Amino acid sequence: MEQKILEELEFIxxxxxxxxxxxxxxxxFDASIHHATPDIVIRPKDSEEVERVVxxxxxxxxxxxxRGAGTALCGQAVPIHGGIILDMTGMNxxxxxxxxxxxxxxxxxxxxxxxxxxxxxxxxxxxxxxxxGDVCTIGGMIAVNASGARAIKYGATRDYVLGLEVxxxxxxxxxxxxxxxxxxxxxxxxxxxxxxxxLGIITEATLRIFPLPERKAVALASFDNVIKAGEGVxxxxxxxxxxxxxxxxxxxxxxxxxxxxxxxxxxxxxILLIEVDGKECTVREEIEKIAEILGKKATKIEFTDDEExxxxxxxxxxxxxxxxxxxxxxxxxxxLADDMCLPVSKIPHAIKEFQEIAKKYGIVIGAYGHAGDGNxxxxxxxxxxxxxxxxxxxxxxxxxxxxxxxxxGIASGEHGIGITKAPWINGDIETMERIKKAIDPKNxxxxxxxxxxxxxxxxxxxx
Amino acid sequence: MEQKILEELEFIxxxxxxxxxxxxxxxxFDASIHHATPDIVIRPKDSEEVERVVxxxxxxxxxxxxRGAGTALCGQAVPIHGGIILDMTGMNxxxxxxxxxxxxxxxxxxxxxxxxxxxxxxxxxxxxxxxxGDVCTIGGMIAVNASGARAIKYGATRDYVLGLEVxxxxxxxxxxxxxxxxxxxxxxxxxxxxxxxxLGIITEATLRIFPLPERKAVALASFDNVIKAGEGVxxxxxxxxxxxxxxxxxxxxxxxxxxxxxxxxxxxxxILLIEVDGKECTVREEIEKIAEILGKKATKIEFTDDEExxxxxxxxxxxxxxxxxxxxxxxxxxxLADDMCLPVSKIPHAIKEFQEIAKKYGIVIGAYGHAGDGNxxxxxxxxxxxxxxxxxxxxxxxxxxxxxxxxxGIASGEHGIGITKAPWINGDIETMERIKKAIDPKNxxxxxxxxxxxxxxxxxxxx
Numbered sequence: 074m075e076q077k078i079l080e081e082l083e084f085i086x087x088x089x090x091x092x093x094x095x096x097x098x099x100x101x102f103d104a105s106i107h108h109a110t111p112d113i114v115i116r117p118k119d120s121e122e123v124e125r126v127v128x129x130x131x132x133x134x135x136x137x138x139x140r141g142a143g144t145a146l147c148g149q150a151v152p153i154h155g156g157i158i159l160d161m162t163g164m165n166x167x168x169x170x171x172x173x174x175x176x177x178x179x180x181x182x183x184x185x186x187x188x189x190x191x192x193x194x195x196x197x198x199x200x201x202x203x204x205x206g207d208v209c210t211i212g213g214m215i216a217v218n219a220s221g222a223r224a225i226k227y228g229a230t231r232d233y234v235l236g237l238e239v240x241x242x243x244x245x246x247x248x249x250x251x252x253x254x255x256x257x258x259x260x261x262x263x264x265x266x267x268x269x270x271x272l273g274i275i276t277e278a279t280l281r282i283f284p285l286p287e288r289k290a291v292a293l294a295s296f297d298n299v300i301k302a303g304e305g306v307x308x309x310x311x312x313x314x315x316x317x318x319x320x321x322x323x324x325x326x327x328x329x330x331x332x333x334x335x336x337x338x339x340x341x342x343x344i345l346l347i348e349v350d351g352k353e354c355t356v357r358e359e360i361e362k363i364a365e366i367l368g369k370k371a372t373k374i375e376f377t378d379d380e381e382x383x384x385x386x387x388x389x390x391x392x393x394x395x396x397x398x399x400x401x402x403x404x405x406x407x408x409l410a411d412d413m414c415l416p417v418s419k420i421p422h423a424i425k426e427f428q429e430i431a432k433k434y435g436i437v438i439g440a441y442g443h444a445g446d447g448n449x450x451x452x453x454x455x456x457x458x459x460x461x462x463x464x465x466x467x468x469x470x471x472x473x474x475x476x477x478x479x480x481x482g483i484a485s486g487e488h489g490i491g492i493t494k495a496p497w498i499n500g501d502i503e504t505m506e507r508i509k510k511a512i513d514p515k516n517x518x519x520x521x522x523x524x525x526x527x528x529x530x531x532x533x534x535x536x
Numbered sequence: 537m538e539q540k541i542l543e544e545l546e547f548i549x550x551x552x553x554x555x556x557x558x559x560x561x562x563x564x565f566d567a568s569i570h571h572a573t574p575d576i577v578i579r580p581k582d583s584e585e586v587e588r589v590v591x592x593x594x595x596x597x598x599x600x601x602x603r604g605a606g607t608a609l610c611g612q613a614v615p616i617h618g619g620i621i622l623d624m625t626g627m628n629x630x631x632x633x634x635x636x637x638x639x640x641x642x643x644x645x646x647x648x649x650x651x652x653x654x655x656x657x658x659x660x661x662x663x664x665x666x667x668x669g670d671v672c673t674i675g676g677m678i679a680v681n682a683s684g685a686r687a688i689k690y691g692a693t694r695d696y697v698l699g700l701e702v703x704x705x706x707x708x709x710x711x712x713x714x715x716x717x718x719x720x721x722x723x724x725x726x727x728x729x730x731x732x733x734x735l736g737i738i739t740e741a742t743l744r745i746f747p748l749p750e751r752k753a754v755a756l757a758s759f760d761n762v763i764k765a766g767e768g769v770x771x772x773x774x775x776x777x778x779x780x781x782x783x784x785x786x787x788x789x790x791x792x793x794x795x796x797x798x799x800x801x802x803x804x805x806x807i808l809l810i811e812v813d814g815k816e817c818t819v820r821e822e823i824e825k826i827a828e829i830l831g832k833k834a835t836k837i838e839f840t841d842d843e844e845x846x847x848x849x850x851x852x853x854x855x856x857x858x859x860x861x862x863x864x865x866x867x868x869x870x871x872l873a874d875d876m877c878l879p880v881s882k883i884p885h886a887i888k889e890f891q892e893i894a895k896k897y898g899i900v901i902g903a904y905g906h907a908g909d910g911n912x913x914x915x916x917x918x919x920x921x922x923x924x925x926x927x928x929x930x931x932x933x934x935x936x937x938x939x940x941x942x943x944x945g946i947a948s949g950e951h952g953i954g955i956t957k958a959p960w961i962n963g964d965i966e967t968m969e970r971i972k973k974a975i976d977p978k979n980x981x982x983x984x985x986x987x988x989x990x991x992x993x994x995x996x997x998x999x
Contacts, residue, residue, distance in 0.1 A: 173770035246964035252877040254949035263726035284776035307636035313747035354817035414715040486717035501709035511974035
């Protein structure tokens with residue numbers, strides 16, 4: 074980093090600037106397989122500092138990458154062209170909680186779990202439920218449009234962003250506000266959701282909040298055939314029921330969980346875990362109706378509204394990801410396929426096809442996730458020490474995404490594109506490039522990512 | 537219109553091209569006070585025709601304005617620079633209804649009421665509820681991010697757009713898709729919502745759908761003080777209740793309704809109309825709890841879950857707009873202030889201030905609307921034959937919006953900006969202009985509107 078630029082950055086307290094080799098190396102990772110070393114890491118304390126840093130970066134054409142908790146799975150926070158990492162975790166104030174106005178105002182570094190702990194005091198919550206919720210930041214959730222298991226009923230982060238303060242290369246702006254509705258001009262706040270730091274730096278977010286449900290109930294159903302499980306999902310939805318979670322695990326995931334956690338899940342072809350929430354009288358009524366509906370196709374069903382029993386039923390589902398790497402000797406789960414999203418009814422067909430692909434390449438593929446909103450987590454299990462396995466995995470992943478797109482699916486339901494999924498991004502890249510160039514003409518905002526998206530082999534062609 | 541261009545447009549069947557003076561004049565109106573005459577009206581039959589027309593318009597730098605049912609209240613569909621009106625009502629097919637996948641695919645000319653009639657056959661619905669729902673089109677709803685009374689519980693149109701096919705000047709593109717989640721690139725589909733035809737022409741929309749509630753219940757509460765009514769709203773929300781509608785009427789609206797409809801509404805300072813929906817056991821429980829909560833502040837409360845009684849209670853609220861023009865001799869309601877949106881708890885204070893403004897100018901101002909989501913409809917009543925009254929009205933409206941913005945509100949909650957509300961638009965205009973220029977460099981898409989937005993006297997200033 075040039076001395077001149079370092080001098081311009083001297084308004085930042087040195088305790089919040091990191092330049093040692095070790096620190097820069099550590100900040101080069103997120104939760105993906107990628108790594109790149111930044112030239113400097115700055116932990117801003119407020120919007121003004123972010124604005125000043127962005128202005129300097131823009132003057133010098135210096136790359137700038139915002140980073141929350143670094144839980145991104147696809148390299149979103151990896152500074153592939155170096156430059157500045159803005160560590161946003163220092164901006165972690167909950168500025169306002171307005172229950173009667175149904176919103177809260179937060180800085181981007183606020184941890185998801187901390188926000189919901191605060192809102193919980195009033196009997197309210199911010200519904201999206203990322204798996205990394207105990208550590209991930211609201212800014213990161215907005216950057217990738219995070220969601221999780223509750224999306225079938227509650228939607229994703231994009232549905233909760235009422236207003237944003239964003240620092241663009243040309244200045245700090247606000248869109249939306251503290252109102253539940255907004256038809257006053259372009260919904261730029263919604264465009265920023267999912268833009269993965271390629272347009273601007275989020276410095277404040279106003280989020281819609283919801284009352285916490287009074288009660289929950291959970292059912293676990295086993296199937297000897299994944300197609301039957303899929304039919305069960307369709308039957309529940311067609312009956313007008315909207316569970317707060319509708320999760321699926323295939324046999325590979327079930328076996329992995331049983332090996333590593335020994336909680337004795339039924340050795341089925343597929344398991345559905347269904348959670349309903351609401352008022353006491355409705356959750357009981359709904360879970361019983363769901364059990365009755367699934368009874369026609371499931372080999373085994375159990376359901377409960379007892380707190381402890383519910384936790385037990387959830388335990389297996391929550392243990393899938395860590396368990397997968399214990400599935401077999403010397404095998405680890407690699408996040409290459411990750412989190413494709415399909416029309417809900419296509420989930421079982423996709424899982425079937427993935428199993429065929431696994432057979433073809435003599436590898437193991439486990440699929441699990443949010444059957445109710447079509448968002449599948451598909452993990453390839455290989456022995457990473459054997460170079461040939463990586464080749465096999467890469468070939469398998471190509472076929473996996475071919476299936477996803479043939480079934481009307483898209484590359485990512487909740488994790489984002491980053492670097493890993495660039496070849497599979499959907500949507501018209503030219504339009505994204507036009508918007509990117511209009512807002513960030515010098516391409517300083519998380520540069521190098523959209524260049525990879527441009528190489529997408531899936532992106533919709535013009536008609 | 538040049539002969540050359542007319543010849544290029546010959547691929548459109550002449551039965552769907554309108555060029556007579558009378559036709560062009562008629563197409564120059566929407567539901568606002570504005571008018572401008574187009575050079576030609578084309579009613580395309582499919583996306584391909586729209587794409588060909590837009591390509592021709594772009595080559596010749598010809599303005600092009602999409603039009604649905606023409607119910608826009610602020611001039612959105614008025615072609616202020618002439619050119620082509622695309623009458624989208626010919627593209628009115630419901631292409632797909634996928635209940636188990638929780639989406640439907642429609643052409644932009646589909647009427648809102650027709651879509652919900654079709655979805656209703658399966659026990660599902662598209663929740664936004666515009667007042668013009670019997671005639672307005674889905675394309676128009678997306679263009680202005682329409683919503684209505686149900687937004688406190690169900691959100692607005694922007695929350696339901698899963699995918700769009702849009703024709704930009706440079707071609708036809710798709711964003712989003714048939715999945716409930718999407719983190720695969722820029723959410724351009726959400727940027728298009730509310731862009732009022734200034735970016736592109738919507739040719740297809742994929743919309744999220746929801747199961748219809750089983751039952752409803754309605755309460756009507758009268759207050760001798762509008763502040764108390766506002767406190768009642770806050771008490772309901774803070775108790776964790778989320779009504780499907782929470783409407784307010786001030787005394788002017790109550791008097792207007794009683795004069796024109798003679799349904800004997802209580803002559804109160806304010807009336808709240810609350811609707812809850814859901815399962816039978818919850819609606820009864822909730823409406824009773826709401827009645828109990830409001831009992832502390834209301835002078836009179838009635839509630840029912842009887843279909844006919846509910847319709848009676850709704851009748852007054854639904855009659856406000858037409859009734860206002862019968863409030864006084866030679867008085868009409870002019871849509872100058874329209875549909876500001878405020879933080880929910882600011883509604884009663886806004887109404888109080890509006891009454892002061894009315895006193896100051898010796899005019900009548902009636903306020904009513906969606907208290908639960910902060911979206912107020914404010915109508916100025918004047919004798920339009922007296923020039924001085926228009927001056928008074930314009931001065932009053934300036935003060936009304938000053939109050940709105942001082943209270944943290946915005947120019948429009950659901951009707952959009954168009955021409956009428958251009959002076960009051962929020963958000964950073966430079967960013968909107970950058971995006972507009974990037975996508976529509978020749979400024980053919982509904983030109984002249986953003987130029988007026990630029991003159992906004994409210995838009996957030998840079999810091």
